[in-house]
Amino acid sequence: MFKPLPHSTDASVPVVVNGAAVSVPAGSTAAAAMLLGGAGHTRSSALSGEPRAPYCMMGACFECLMEIDGEANQQGCMVIVREGMRIDRQMGKREVRE
Amino acid sequence: MITAFDLAIVGTGPAGMAAAITASELGLSVAVLDEQPEPGGQIYRGVERLAISRAKHLEWLGPDYAAGLDLARAFRKSKIEYFDAAQVWQIEPVENGRLFYKRNGVTGILNAKKFLIAPGAMERPMPVPGWTLPGVMTCGAAQTLMKANGLAPEGKFVLAGCGPLLLLLAAQLLRAGVRPAAILETEVHRWAALPRLPGFLAAPGYLGKGLALLREIQSGGVPYHKGVTHLAIKGDTQAREIEFACSGVTHSEPVDLVLLHQGVVPNGNLAWSMRLAHEWDDAQRAFRPVLDAQGRSSNPAVLVAGDASGIIGAKGAQAMGQVVACAAAIDIGRISKQEVNERAIAAHAELAKHRGARPFLDTLYRPAQQWIAPRDDNTLVCRCEEVRAGEIRRLVLEQQCPGPNQMKSFVRCGMGPCQGRLCGLTTVELIAECRGVLVQDVGYYRIRSPIKPITVGDLAALDVPLRSDAVNP
Numbered sequence A: 001m002f003k004p005l006p007h008s009t010d011a012s013v014p015v016v017v018n019g020a021a022v023s024v025p026a027g028s029t030a031a032a033a034m035l036l037g038g039a040g041h042t043r044s045s046a047l048s049g050e051p052r053a054p055y056c057m058m059g060a061c062f063e064c065l066m067e068i069d070g071e072a073n074q075q076g077c078m079v080i081v082r083e084g085m086r087i088d089r090q091m092g093k094r095e096v097r098e
Numbered sequence B: 001m002i003t004a005f006d007l008a009i010v011g012t013g014p015a016g017m018a019a020a021i022t023a024s025e026l027g028l029s030v031a032v033l034d035e036q037p038e039p040g041g042q043i044y045r046g047v048e049r050l051a052i053s054r055a056k057h058l059e060w061l062g063p064d065y066a067a068g069l070d071l072a073r074a075f076r077k078s079k080i081e082y083f084d085a086a087q088v089w090q091i092e093p094v095e096n097g098r099l100f101y102k103r104n105g106v107t108g109i110l111n112a113k114k115f116l117i118a119p120g121a122m123e124r125p126m127p128v129p130g131w132t133l134p135g136v137m138t139c140g141a142a143q144t145l146m147k148a149n150g151l152a153p154e155g156k157f158v159l160a161g162c163g164p165l166l167l168l169l170a171a172q173l174l175r176a177g178v179r180p181a182a183i184l185e186t187e188v189h190r191w192a193a194l195p196r197l198p199g200f201l202a203a204p205g206y207l208g209k210g211l212a213l214l215r216e217i218q219s220g221g222v223p224y225h226k227g228v229t230h231l232a233i234k235g236d237t238q239a240r241e242i243e244f245a246c247s248g249v250t251h252s253e254p255v256d257l258v259l260l261h262q263g264v265v266p267n268g269n270l271a272w273s274m275r276l277a278h279e280w281d282d283a284q285r286a287f288r289p290v291l292d293a294q295g296r297s298s299n300p301a302v303l304v305a306g307d308a309s310g311i312i313g314a315k316g317a318q319a320m321g322q323v324v325a326c327a328a329a330i331d332i333g334r335i336s337k338q339e340v341n342e343r344a345i346a347a348h349a350e351l352a353k354h355r356g357a358r359p360f361l362d363t364l365y366r367p368a369q370q371w372i373a374p375r376d377d378n379t380l381v382c383r384c385e386e387v388r389a390g391e392i393r394r395l396v397l398e399q400q401c402p403g404p405n406q407m408k409s410f411v412r413c414g415m416g417p418c419q420g421r422l423c424g425l426t427t428v429e430l431i432a433e434c435r436g437v438l439v440q441d442v443g444y445y446r447i448r449s450p451i452k453p454i455t456v457g458d459l460a461a462l463d464v465p466l467r468s469d470a471v472n473p
């Protein structure tokens, strides 16, 4: 759905998107990494199970809820990638965690 | 111990940055908080980074974007305490009240005599059939991906809706060599806007820039469909096809990505959570906080600047940031009205110019009824709780559900994680339409803090009592 633009000297940050290694520009958000990794949908609705994906990229819509480093319900468009970050789809209802 | 400031500013877009610079120059002790890791807000998002590692992108995004760099640099130099990546989730709207934020996973509290909020704008929700499918985003989202992440759409994509941001994005992408498959422009109201042209012309640069954008899009060879009256996005697990109608003919095109836009509206949840008095701005079809000419709200502890006060654009927001910071300094007693006069008058004049351009733009791009109160019963209005337009209509017509807060208790509309940000305006427009009353008589959701996601653990880690009565009377 998205591709990197040329003419960038941003360093690359290796992350793992849905189990696959992806390199994303430094300063990117986890939601951007998902889109760059061609994830299609990034979560499924907790109610109907229908697929959803980031919509606003500015923290308003909460469509980008995903699992980051194993922690569910993270707002992917508000999290900046770090080396080795594991970014996974969040399917269905979040698990209740303490 | 809680650090105390004269003024706490929320937001580092043009209004917040300008307010911070002015307030510090006037001798106030200032805390500035913003949820992003770098200053700029959405409009100047990432501008400092681009100057370093993506100069070409800065050129593509254009001089109005690059102008944010000077402001960001001045902001960095100003004597303020800047809390970057800090999400403000509650403010006690009283003088010497507390502001609660979360930063690096830790909850913090600070104290301020006054609060100046500048949370900016967000895109107006544009509920059309299929808008929740992956492969449907907003024009602003694509622009953010370009600014903050250096990404551009791939495959066949269209821009659908109307407004300056849509045209700007098309031009910015074309400069980067990325061509939209089409622009599907919903009806614009040229004739109605015409009488408001003088104010627009009086604001320097607006007309020239608008025309230049249109020329760029035209010479880029993007198919430009005008007067679109119907849109529907189709697909199983992903947008695959867009259906649109103009001049009475329905078309259908395969797509990979649809970028929607129907103007911007104040980002209101923080102001609502503090119970500031609001009014309906019918020209902008949105609620805005009731303010005096200096940005003072109905609550003496709170001032509002920038697009959150009603849409005024980046340059207007910057001027208003200065105006409101002057008012805050006077109210706090740091400086007399006379001492600040010259500065305030200049900022006021600048603000008035940019405000003067709005009536033309507001009328030209006023969203038609079908984009804000979807015709098709099956269209999702509340994306979080999956409430459809037909359900809302049925509850109003058959169950006499009178307003948005009752709608919450009926079907949890607006009660999901986005706290009504993406359904609030649509819900109240639908209710008003069904009841045959004005939107201002329907009102808005009661928004409660925390307005940002915090966990029970975050709350437990706070070793102070929450005076929630100050916020949720």
Ligand code: FES
Residues within 6 Å of the ligand: A031, A053, A054, A055, A056, A057, A058, A059, A060, A061, A062, A063, A064, A065, A075, A076, A077, A078
């Ligand atoms: S994409 Fe909307 S909140 Fe993240």
